[in-house]
Amino acid sequence: MATPSKYVTLVSGDGFEFVVMREAAMISPIIKGMLDPTRQFAEAKDARCVFEEMSAVVLDKVVEYFHYWYKYRNSEDVPDMDIPVELCLELLAAADFLGLDQCVHAVPLVSALADC
Secondary structure, eight states: OOOOOSEEEEEETTSOEEEEEHHHHTTSHHHHHHTOGGGTOHHHHHTEEEETTSOHHHHHHHHHHHHHHHHHTTOSSOOOOOOOGGGHHHHHHHHHHTTTTTOGGGHHHHHHHHTO
């Protein structure tokens, strides 16, 4: 079996593509499952996940969070992430869809959204 790519592409419903480090995107149990080669999903073969229900604006913020989480994953003092109030509801839905509300490491995002 070939070694998985270090990067994955996440595609919004309006066609924008975001290239993300695989390790950062794998914080989402949904993305992790989609990219699991043992499950034989097309996403695992192509390293490309399409999220028809997410706009580019929302997916951009999700990708920003993945990078934010990766940067601070081993830190004790994590700064707040800036989340625009107008995106809170859509981001909360995206976090729920991606399983980030279940992930212990994702608590800062869900907590920040609760403050909106």
